[in-house]
Amino acid sequence: MPEPVKGLRERKRLETHRALATTAVRLVAERGLDQVTVEDISAAAGVSPRTFFNYFASKEDAxxxxxxxxxxxxxxxxxxxxxxxxxxxxxxxxxxxxxxDFAQVDENREEWLGRMKAIQENATLHSRAVAMNHDTIAPMIEAIARRTGVDPKADLYPALVLSTLGGAVNAVLMLWYQHDGRMSALDLLDDAVELLLAGLPEPGGRAR
Known part of the structure; x- marks a missing residue:
């Protein structure tokens, strides 16, 4: 499904958000979370702190x-x-x-390495990342239930699929990060889902 065409104002909003987000990641990865302020991020991105708060509630969110x-x-x-x-x-x-969307990890390698470094080093960022994903859980479980024709409140399958695939995505991102993004995140994701569909065979029994 093609992405809807956006108006100039909406494109500007998305671009400003991206500029602030990438600047925040870069500064926090370089200096550490405690050594970066909203003012630092705003100045480096070329906007005012007031503009920053039109997009983010905190530097952690950025x-x-x-x-x-x-x-x-x-x-x-x-x-x-x-x-x-x-x-x-x-x-x-x-x-x-x-x-x-996952392809953007490969396409924006330095940004995602910096973001993951910051999240790994700061418990507050890790907690914020988990909280941010929380709102996506219910609609995704509902979608899986709809596709498979089951009741998400009575059948374990939709929540189990989402939890399993969410764990696979996290494992892929961690391996990608540990290898400094030198491996394709998309290829790793494909490998992960194939392993899951094969029933997670023991490594020694897998075809080489």
Missing amino acids: VVIAHADTAERTQRTIEKFLATPKEVSTPRAFVDALKE
Whole structure:
């Protein structure tokens, strides 16, 4: 599904958010969270602190929230997932729907290495990242339930699929980060879902 055409004002909003987010990540990765202020981020991005607070509630949010349209991106992912032909397995369909956004990890390698470094080194950022993802859980479980024709309140499957794939995404990002982004995050994601679909065979028994 193509991304909707955005007006000039909306594009400007998204661009300003991105400029602040990437600047915050860079400064925090270089100096440490406690050594960076909202004023530092604003000055480096060429905007006022007042403008900063039009986009973020705190410097922590500026590091963690990569895009202003997170809710819209989640909805597009759900729509792509639900539009995938039924002959594609649900876990594969879900991962395929994530790929367009996930590709940005590879495309913006330094930014994501800096963001992950900051999150790994600061418990407050880790907690904020977890909280930010919380709002996506219910609609994604509902989408999985809708595609598989089950009741999300009575059947374990939708929540289990989401939890399992969420764990796979986290494992992929950690391995990618540990290798300084030299491995393709998208390729690792494909490998992860194939391992899950194969029932997580023991490494010694897998084909080389």
